[in-house]
Each structure stands twice: as structure tokens, then as C-alpha cells.
């Protein structure tokens with residue numbers, strides 16, 4: 547619910563918002579009034595009715611005011627208000643359209659502002675866009691056109707994130723979400739083995755817990771999950787810390803696990819030596835990794851390989867080192883594809899596929915999102 551107010555808050559924080567430039571003083575006052583009402587009056591539970599001046603020209607659920615209008619912050623604010631107001635009674639197809647236009651609008655502004663606003667702002671727009679695209683893909687009401695738009699949108703989100711990563715954004719190995727950010731307990735160094743001889747291989751794992759509930763989840767709820775893993779690893783298994791060096795959630799966020807000072811505890815015995823452990827949250831025997839998680843994994847491994855000069859052939863799935871289902875058949879297919887040198891991983895489904903480099907550049911070719 548908080549996420550829903552992003553466009554409104556962003557509209558308030560644009561000074562002046564591009565769309566607001568064209569408004570008269572009177573309508574601007576009305577708009578600000580509406581925004582205040584939406585932001586402070588709606589709260590997170592029940593939307594209050596809009597005052598007359600806030601109402602779109604038509605409140606008919608079949609023809610909301612935002613439909614067919616050009617992308618603007620004003621439009622995104624209208625869609626958000628509509629989704630929690632009259633849109634509740636609208637057809638599922640129209641609601642799909644609203645989610646898509648909202649996500650595409652955020653993507654549009656993330657792209658157009660990426661060189662002038664802080665990467666954290668761009669990142670939060672991308673995360674909000676991703677959550678809406680994923681909501682569309684997760685919905686039974688989504689038709690094939692909705693799905694292909696959502697998939698295209700997710701691919702563009704991943705592309706922009708890679709761009710952010712390349713320019714020092716939060717998706718690079720140098721800046722994963724810190725242990726502090728997820729509330730990690732201090733490691734017990736007495737139970738850890740130093741990794742003194744560099745890194746020569748990478749092993750990919752899955753957490754084996756279904757990721758569906760974590761799609762679009764906040765950092766706080768993913769953090770809770772990570773703390774549970776750490777507790778199990780340190781408590782029940784008696785390890786010095788969480789076993790993996792990095793963990794990646796379905797939104798493609800990379801979390802710092804065990805410090806690179808230490809050998810991991812993820813591949814068993816000697817297999818842990820000089821072996822970087824990366825865990826994707828989810829059960830990829832049953833489900834498919836999101837394109838965002840795969841893009842983050844691809845970036846993380848690529849960055850690590852170039853830093854430590856690790857050949858592509860030394861990237862493994864856990865079950866190649868030990869009898870286990872980990873990291874599940876769907877993620878194993880990606881690992882095999884990666885090792886085979888194909889930049890495009892195996893396309894399991896529209897939701898899980900990641901485009902080839904060619905389509906990536908196409909997706910960023912400057913034309914609008916729509």
C-alpha cells in the first residue's frame with residue numbers, strides 16, 4: 547500500500563513537476579489538495595472518497611481519465627488513486643492495464659531521469675515498476691498481450707539496473723545490500739576458515755523455499771528470511787556464519803552474506819575451498835527464477851569472474867559437486883547455459899526469460915516504453 551503512493555510522493559517532490567508546469571494556479575492548488583488528501587487521508591487501509599475537484603472527468607470504470615493520456619506524473623497519480631478507488635470495481639482486464647501503465651510510466655521516468663537523479667531514486671522507481679510487472683505476470687487475469695508487455699517491462703528494468711550497476715549503482719558486487727541492512731548477527735570467527743588463496747570457482751545454489759511469496763517483497767521481509775537462514779546455519783548446523791557469500795532475492799537485489807575473508811559453507815568439505823557460494827532465494831526445482839534475479843546473478847558472477855580471473859567453465863550448480871537437487875532443474879539449466887558461453891540463458895517462460903544482448907540493446911534504444 548505504501549508503494550502505491552510513490553508516484554504521488556514523487557509528484558509532490560518534483561519542483562516543479564514537468565506535468566505541473568502546464569497547470570493553472572487554481573488547478574495546481576486543487577491538485578495539491580487532492581494529493582494531500584490522497585497521501586494523508588487515504589492512509590494504508592481504506593481510501594476516502596475523492597472530493598469533486600479530484601474526480602477524473604469520467605469515473606466510469608470502463609473509461610477512466612488516465613486511459614489513453616500521455617505519460618506524466620499526473621497520470622501515474624491518477625492511476626494510483628483509481629486503483630484504490632473506482633478501479634476496485636473495474637474489470638480485471640482494465641486493472642491489468644492500470645498496473646501495466648503505472649509500471650511502464652515509472653520505467654519511463656527511471657529511464658529519462660537516470661542521468662540527473664541519484665541512483666537510489668532511479669532504483670526505487672525500477673523496484674516499484676518491477677513489482678507491478680510481476681503482479682501482472684502472477685495474475686490469472688493477465689492475457690497474452692498483458693504478459694508480453696510485463697515481460698518486456700521486466701527485461702527493460704533489468705537492463706536499466708545493469709546500467710546502474712555499471713555506473714556504480716546498487717547492483718554491483720562492490721555494493722550489495724550490507725549485512726547491517728538485513729540485520730545479520732555477528733559471525734563467529736572461531737568457527738570460520740580463512741580464504742587465503744583467492745577464488746577459483748563459483749557455485750550457485752537455491753534456498754529451496756518457494757519464492758512466490760517474496761516476489762515484490764520489501765527489503766525488510768527478505769531480511770527476515772535471511773536472518774532465519776543465518777540462525778539455522780549458526781544454530782542448528784553450528785557454522786560460524788550464514789553459509790553463502792551472496793544471496794539474491796526475486797527482485798534481483800543482492801545481499802552480502804558471509805565475508806569474503808572466509809571460506810563458505812555451502813558445497814561440502816573441500817568443495818568449499820576457494821569456492822564462492824551464491825544462493826538465489828526460491829525453489830527452482832518447481833518454479834522459475836525471475837529475469838531480475840537472473841540478471842543480478844549474471845552481473846554478480848561476471849563481475850566476480852573478471853576480478854578473480856575465473857573461467858566461465860568454473861561456474862557450477864551445487865548438484866554437480868554433491869548429490870542434491872540444489873539449485874533445482876530450472877536454475878541448473880541456466881548455469882549450464884551460462885557455462886556454455888551463451889549470454890542468453892535458457893528461456894523457461896516469458897517470466898523467466900532474459901533477452902539476448904541484442905534484444906537488450908533494442909529495449910534501450912531510446913524509444914518510449916510503449
Ligand SMILES: [Zn+2]
Pocket residue numbers: 750751752812864870872873
Ligand atoms: Zn546448494
